[in-house]
Amino acid sequence: MLNKITRLLAAPLLTISTMAMAETDVAFTLDWKFEGPAAPYFLAIDNGHFAAEDLNVSITAGQGSLDAIPKVATGAYPIGFADINSLVKFLDQNPEAPVKAVMMIYDKPPxxxxxxxxxxxxxxxxxxxxxxxxxxxxxxxxxxxxxxxxxxxxxxxxxxxxxxxxxxxxxxxxxxxxxxxxxxxxxxxxxxxxxxxxxxxxxxxxxxHGVALYGNAIIVNTDYAESNPEIITGFLSAVAMGVKDAAADPEAGAQAVIDRNPAGDVALETRRLNLALRDNILTDYVSENGLGNVDSARFAKALEQIAITYDFNSSPSMEAIFTDAYLPDSSVLMVK
CATH class of the missing domain: 3.40.190.10 (Periplasmic binding protein-like II)
Known part of the structure; x- marks a missing residue:
């Protein structure tokens, strides 16, 4: 009888252990070094938001958007962070590349x-x-x-x-x-x-001053995303929570960055994060509509402005570049 009770008591522990072991490993590449604006992603790790989505996320520094986009397009990384204007040109030159933006982070580019x-x-x-x-x-x-x-x-x-x-x-x-x-x-x-x-x-x-362009966005390998939609939505949910955490406590966000970049300075990265939050991420549009999405009329104007300095091989469309299909519920995206 005692052995039976012991087995029954152990069953929930085994279930919890199995769930913990079921976390999916996800590699995420930034476009640049570990600096203040990257705080939301590290806070999503440290504060358990990725874990709550059963994700074990590793973050790699990048060397610019022209480095991050091919990494995602080739499948070396399923998810990345890159300038959407660079993505527009990349897709014009590589129209079959399986890469697309799924969450706008810099509503105003820096x-x-x-x-x-x-x-x-x-x-x-x-x-x-x-x-x-x-x-x-x-x-x-x-x-x-x-x-x-x-x-x-x-x-x-x-x-x-x-x-x-x-x-x-x-x-x-x-x-x-x-x-x-x-x-x-x-x-x-x-x-x-x-x-x-x-x-x-x-x-x-x-x-x-008149430039309608968007900035950096979360990008995904579309083959991976189509096969794992719940992973992408979970990832974006955790990022949204990380942004909220960074806005609530920028110094803690900067410390999360410095924990991975000891050569940096907490005070400096706190200021850099605050500037990015104020000028690029938490804009009036985001306050009204939430994180992550884009305005189609503005996006169309942005494409027209890109054409001022870039000759498109074919007429670009927003649908080929950005999708909101993986964004979580609007309640997760609203920043109070």
Whole structure:
């Protein structure tokens, strides 16, 4: 009798153990290094949101969207994080590639021009007659012609100085250029670290000046997603919870990043995360509609703006690039 009772008592424990062992391993690639804006994904691990979806997620740093997109398209990673504008061009050149965006994270892209007031840059019009430092491969520089067109800037009146990524902010700090293109939350803080007074900095976020483009999104290998829809939806649910956690306690989010990147600085990454949350993630649209989705009219305009600087092989459609089919229930996506 005692043995029977023991077996009955052990049964729930065996069930729990079996459930724990049933977690699905998911590899997720970022587009860049472990910095503040990546906090939601690490918080989703640390706070058990992925585990609640029976997922065991590993996160790998990236080397840019042009690195992350092929990794997902080839199936090396089932899920990734990348600039949707780069994805648009990738799919135009590789229309059969099994990759698509499923959750918008940067409702406003961080593409920006950061200048110094002491060097005459206080508004968009001040860029005419100035020297702009721009790394040729820079994502923000790639959108500058759209930004210039939307703001009636005469490109012939702007001296563009090609610079390297490592020298971009130092050249502005040294006064060798008047402004630089870059990501708002990175270039700004890099300049502050170099000793440029914050009240001397002007950040011109392109999304606030006529550029309709979206930013980075969660992307998936569509073959994997079609075979595992519940895994994708579970992953996106956990990410939404991670975003909410990061918004509620940015310092804890930054600490989750630094736990994986000890060379970083918690205070710096807290500020970087706060900037990304304020300017790129928790926008007015997201406050009203929740995380993850896109506005079809804006998306159509964004495709038109991409065509200003890129010759499409075929007419692009939103359906080939983005789907909301895997997004969780709207109650999960709303951020209060």
């Amino acid at each position: 593409f920006a021009v950061v200048g110094r007031k002491s060097q005459g840059i206080s508004s968009v019009s001040d860029l005419e007659g100035s020297v702009l430092g721009a790394p040729p491969p820079d994502g923000a520089w790639a959108q500058f012609p759209v930004f210039a067109l939307e703001n009636d800037l005469d490109m012939d009146k702007i001296t563009v100085e090609p610079v390297g990524f490592p020298t971009r902010e130092p050249m502005l700090a040294e006064g060798k250029v008047d402004s630089v293109t870059g990501f708002s939350f990175s270039s700004y803080l890099n300049l502050v670290r170099l000793g440029v007074p914050e009240d001397d900095l002007t950040t011109l976020l392109m999304a606030d």
